Amino acid sequence: MLVNAYSKKVFNLAYHFSGSAQEAEDMTQEIFLKLYGSLQKYDFTRNFTAWLLTLSKNHLIDEYRRTKWERTQRDEFNDRVIAQNAFSGPERSAVREENKKLVWQSLDRLSPEIRMTVILRDIQGRTYDEIAESLGLPVGPLSPG
Amino acid sequence: MSDAHAEELLSAYLEGELDESRAAEVGRHLASCPNCRLLVESMKDAREALGALPEVEPSPALLQRLYAIPEKKRFRLVPDFLLRPSLQPLSPQPPPFLSSSLSWLSARAAGRSRRASTVSSTSATAKPRSSTPRPAP
Numbered sequence: 001m002l003v004n005a006y007s008k009k010v011f012n013l014a015y016h017f018s019g020s021a022q023e024a025e026d027m028t029q030e031i032f033l034k035l036y037g038s039l040q041k042y043d044f045t046r047n048f049t050a051w052l053l054t055l056s057k058n059h060l061i062d063e064y065r066r067t068k069w070e071r072t073q074r075d076e077f078n079d080r081v082i083a084q085n086a087f088s089g090p091e092r093s094a095v096r097e098e099n100k101k102l103v104w105q106s107l108d109r110l111s112p113e114i115r116m117t118v119i120l121r122d123i124q125g126r127t128y129d130e131i132a133e134s135l136g137l138p139v140g141p142l143s144p145g
Numbered sequence: 146m147s148d149a150h151a152e153e154l155l156s157a158y159l160e161g162e163l164d165e166s167r168a169a170e171v172g173r174h175l176a177s178c179p180n181c182r183l184l185v186e187s188m189k190d191a192r193e194a195l196g197a198l199p200e201v202e203p204s205p206a207l208l209q210r211l212y213a214i215p216e217k218k219r220f221r222l223v224p225d226f227l228l229r230p231s232l233q234p235l236s237p238q239p240p241p242f243l244s245s246s247l248s249w250l251s252a253r254a255a256g257r258s259r260r261a262s263t264v265s266s267t268s269a270t271a272k273p274r275s276s277t278p279r280p281a282p
Contacts, residue, residue, distance in 0.1 A: 003211045011203040025207045032211050099194040122195035 002035065009049075009124075010056050016119045017060050017112075019104070027063060031056050053120070053134035061112045151181050159188055 010031050014024035034055060042051060107115050117135065120126040132138060151174045157163050158171045175182050203211075 003208065007203050007208060007211055008200065011207065012200050015201055016198065021201075025204065028203065028207060029210050029214075032214050036214055099190045100198070103191050103194045118195070122192055123198055125196070 003032070006049075006052060007032070010052070013053075013056055013119065013124065014060060016123050017064075017116060027060060030063075031059050034059060047130070047133065050130050050133040053126070053130065054136070057116050057120075057134055061116065064112045151175075151178065152184065155181065155185055155188060159185065159192065 007028065011024055011028045014027040014031070015021060018024050018027065035052065038055065042048070107118065110118065113135070117131060120131045120134070121128070126134075151171060154163060154167065154171050158168060161168075163171065175185060
């Protein structure tokens with residue numbers, strides 16, 4: 001049941017964060033191993049999605065720091081994901097693909113924490129409340145308002 | 146409104162987080178400032194580029210591996226964190242094997258000190274006995 005409900009979310013978070021399908025699969029498996037191992041510690045008063053996000057985010061950032069994933073991995077992401085979107089006109093499509101590449105190159109320059117925040121907000125569409133809870137921060141510093 | 150001040154508010158403006166009067170103020174500034182208009186367009190494009198990234202389906206092989214985890218956990222002989230250093234527990238407490246080793250060591254140390262104190266008390270009680278004069282045969 002947990003796999004059905006959350007595997008896609010966790011896998012996409014890992015994929016967008018790492019830029020590599022293979023890394024994302026390994027990370028997803030390790031996150032689920034941790035999840036099953038930590039279920040006894042789950043506080044039922046907490047939002048489960050935010051709790052899982054915290055667990056996933058911690059694991060991804062720790063692994064990133066530990067192994068220093070190669071930057072070239074994101075090239076694979078560019079080829080597989082960015083190029084697969086077809087838009088109405090070829091010119092507009094080229095501009096959009098160029099924009100995506102620029103965005104991904106910029107993401108690579110961010111610290112893992114900030115990158116994670118951008119992914120959660122702008123790709124996964126999480127609310128500021130959820131992101132703040134998963135990062136253990138008050139909403140103020142995250143919200144643009 | 147200055148360009149720098151408007152720039153600070155553009156992200157909130159795009160997300161609809163500004164109150165009405167502030168949003169109207171930014172709107173008026175955008176109408177008269179080509180630099181900020183260009184910046185807003187770039188920000189919109191960047192957000193659109195991020196938001197348009199497709200969700201990827203996990204592969205069937207990964208799903209099989211994930212479904213198998215609870216079974217594996219039930220029958221595991223060795224805890225994961227012993228086999229995979231990346232799966233060290235997040236809690237500030239020491240891992241179970243470490244805490245059991247520590248408790249064993251402390252119990253051993255306590256046993257030694259108890260034994261030492263017993264020996265010293267025995268020798269302490271033995272002293273006067275040895276100092277008492279033996280009865281003559």
